[in-house]
Amino acid sequence: GAGVSQSPSNKVTEKGKDVELRCDPISGHTALYWYRQRLGQGLEFLIYFQGNSAPDKSGLPSDRFSAERTGESVSTLTIQRTQQEDSAVYLCASSLAWETEAFFGQGTRLTVV
Amino acid sequence: QQQVKQSPQSLIVQKGGISIINCAYENTAFDYFPWYQQFPGKGPALLIAIRPDVSEKKEGRFTISFNKSAKQFSLHIMDSQPGDSATYFCAARNPSGSRLTFGEGTQLTVNP
Numbered sequence: 001g002a003g004v005s006q007s008p009s010n011k012v013t014e015k016g017k018d019v020e021l022r023c024d025p026i027s028g029h030t031a032l033y034w035y036r037q038r039l040g041q042g043l044e045f046l047i048y049f050q051g052n053s054a055p056d057k058s059g060l061p062s063d064r065f066s067a068e069r070t071g072e073s074v075s076t077l078t079i080q081r082t083q084q085e086d087s088a089v090y091l092c093a094s095s096l097a098w099e100t101e102a103f104f105g106q107g108t109r110l111t112v113v
Numbered sequence: 114q115q116q117v118k119q120s121p122q123s124l125i126v127q128k129g130g131i132s133i134i135n136c137a138y139e140n141t142a143f144d145y146f147p148w149y150q151q152f153p154g155k156g157p158a159l160l161i162a163i164r165p166d167v168s169e170k171k172e173g174r175f176t177i178s179f180n181k182s183a184k185q186f187s188l189h190i191m192d193s194q195p196g197d198s199a200t201y202f203c204a205a206r207n208p209s210g211s212r213l214t215f216g217e218g219t220q221l222t223v224n225p
Contacts, residue, residue, distance in 0.1 A: 004156070033212070042119075042202060042215040043157070056211040091156055101147075102213065104156030 002026075004105035006092050012111045013082055021077040021108045025094030032075050033093040033102060034067055043091065049075065082112045117205050119216025127224050132190040134219045136203035139184065143205040147213070148177065148188045151200045160201070161188070193223045 005024040013019050025032050034046040045059035049069040060066070064082075069075040079086055089109050093102040119136045126132050136146075147162035163170045163177040163186065170177045176189040190197055200220050204213040 035215075040218075042217040043204075043213075045212040045214065048211040050211070056209075059212065093156070101159050101162075104149075104158065106154070106156050 004092055004094050004103050006090075006105035006108050008108060009106065010109045010111075012113060015084060015112055016081055018078065018080045019082055019110065021079075021090050021092075021110070023075045023077070023092030023094075023105060025073070025075070025092070026103060028072070029094035029096055029103075030072050031095040031097060031102070032069055033095075034075070034077050035091045035093065036061075037089045037091055037107070039088070046077070046090075079110075082110075084112050086110060087112045117203060117214050117216045119203050119219060121219060122217070123220045123222070125222045125224065126193050128193065128195060130193050130223075132193045132197070132221055132223070133187060134201055134203070134221070135185065135187045136205075136216050137183075137185045138205050138214075140205070140207070141184065142208050143214075144208050145206040146177070146179065146186050147204050147206075148175075149202045149204060149215075151202065151218075157202060190221075193221075195223045195225050197221060198223050 007022045030051045032049040035043040037043050047067045048056040064080045067077045089107040091107045093104045095102040117138050148160045149157035150160045151157040161172050161175045163179050165181050174191045179186045200218045202218045203216040206213050
C-alpha cells in the first residue's frame with residue numbers, strides 16, 4: 001500500500017474486554033514498531049520487530065499486552081482485560097530497515113469505558 | 114538515561130517569526146536525532162533529522178542545530194506560517210536501532 005495502514009481507526013471497548021489492533025506496514029519494510037500516545041503526551045515505545053529476529057518487547061507495560069508479526073507483513077497488537085489507563089492512541093510505524101526513516105500510520109484511538 | 118526532555122510545552126509565534134524548540138538528552142550513545150511533525154488526527158511525520166557528527170542541518174525553512182558537548186539539539190522554523198501549527202516531537206534513536214525515544218512534544222501555534 002501507499003502508507004502504513006491501521007485498523008480500526010477508533011475502538012471503544014468495555015473494561016475487561018480484549019482488543020486486537022491491526023497494522024499493515026508499507027510493503028517491503030522489514031522493521032515495524034508499535035507506540036502508545038496518551039493524550040497530550042509523547043510517544044511511548046511498546047515493541048519492535050525486525051525481519052525474523054526476536055522482537056524487542058522491552059516497552060510492553062504489562063503481560064496483558066502482546067504483539068505478533070508474521071514475516072514482514074501484518075502485525076497485531078493485543079490488549080487483554082483492558083483497563084481505563086489503556087485508553088490512548090496506538091501508533092504503528094514501519095521502516096525499510098532499522099536505520100532508515102520510520103513512517104507512521106494514523107493510529108487507532110482506543111477508549112476503554 | 115533513555116529520556117529526551119523537550120521544551121517548551123507550547124509555543125505561540127506570529128506569522129513570519131522564528132519558532133525555536135529545544136531538546137536535551139542523556140544517553141551519549143544515541144546516534145540519530147529526528148524531528149517529527151504531527152497534525153491532529155494524524156500520525157507523526159518525519160520533518161528533518163541529524164546525526165551527531167554534524168552541527169547543523171538545514172532544509173528549507175527548517176534547521177536543526179546540534180550541540181554534542183551539551184547534549185542538546187534544537188529545531189528552528191524560520192518565517193513561521195499558520196500552516197506550521199502542529200505538535201512537534203524531537204526523538205533520539207538508540208544504537209541498536211530498535212526504538213526511537215520521543216520528547217513530550219511542543220504544541221506550536223502560528224498566528225496569522
